[in-house]
Amino acid sequence: MEIIIAEPIGYCYGVERALNITYEALKSKSDNIYTLGPIIHNPQVVKKLKDNGIKIIENLENVDIGTLIIRAHGIDPKKLERARKMGFKVIDATCPFVKKNQKRATQLVKEGYFLVVIGEKEHPEILGILANANGPFMVIENKSDYKKLPDVKRVGVITQTTQSMENFISVVSYLLEKHKEIKIFNTICDETIERQKSARNIANKVDLMLVVGGKNSANTKRLAEIGKSINENTYHIETSEEIIKKWLKGVKKVGISGGASTPKWLIDEAIKKIKKITSH
Template structure:
């Protein structure tokens, strides 16, 4: 019978747990309607569950006349915060403290005259928020092949997207060091993701098949799947147990499971349960 290994502590990280707890608290203890600007976390199943409990997702502040706005763990551009205050919305700030630190460091570097460089994905909400804290003057480096003309800056200050892969950050720093005489680096990467990447890579090297669980819109889940594939292990990324296919498990002896930081424990457990049931189809039962 195949063995299933689940990466320890995979799934919800500290920042996501905190944001969800704050959202539930807001719904329970608030007379006003509760909103988030964009989904609270990158997991469609959790967002659906939150909606059923009264957390409404809007795409624009203009859609809210009054009520309570939860700032999600990725944080938001400071302009949005100001706009929400002007609209007299009650603000519950669930920005993850690690993201907050990256935002504050970006502002500090900007105030000290550094050209801020954020290493990460330009379109990710967290990166957009960090750029905002550098008065929209920060440049985003999303891979080392980017040709940012940095020679014109006397000093540069570097921030990492919290969920960045450590090796990518190191490669970016190597490149940036060549471009300037003065560089200040804040390692704003979050332990939760780098630890998960480390543990996932370790497990991926020991199994025949990796199942990565989490939203297809979750950057860190997608990155875990990419990491496993990079190691050479056959890997599938599913949102829930419904995405699993029986044929994947044929003749597989060791199965590894990992999950992104926005994946709830019940979805991971559901995947394990379903694999066990599918697996019986291919495992000859001992007659004793």
């Protein structure tokens, strides 16, 4: 049995940074350290943080004032300002690439472009970008949204940092046919591009492809979609517990890919489980 591991694997730069910031804050031993929503999209890691004392809140009301860590996906700047005014000590763990994306969106709106953001409408990164840009916009998830696009002349385009290149290209191609003036920033982060390339490459070579990561993680879901589009025998799992013996029947090569918020130890556990099943 050969196991091929995708590259890169383990946390991406932005997630690692956000977690380091969070663990640093925990050293203060304060009782009230909060994140507004989960700091990253990995339930197993978030559970560990909770066990260590991090409190996840959905809004600032009805909690004692303390330290507020801003998640890697970013936040509405008005909420951030409000937290400061209320007396929270705010620590911003927004990924610098997400910050850059927010700035691009703001710049496009200032330049008078109608903002098109390619991504998931309810994803916190998108909500943060839109709140920062504060102008006319539309979020395009896929082709079904095309018809809703208003008849505007100047369109400024950015994309969620974890979008798939295929969807980005497909939406941009559509927009190029419809609009005379378009300014496009490819804001898919390099780490996402590398992971998608690697998943694509491995899915082509293996009998079974496992994508490990939070079921709520946009970039992990995308890796699983990419894998599935190439290799029908692709499964998105959160933990090794989900690996089923029958998946490995007759399998000679297994590929493993992981989302940007998937810790290396979850990958190692998956490898261990595969080896355990196949050694019998």
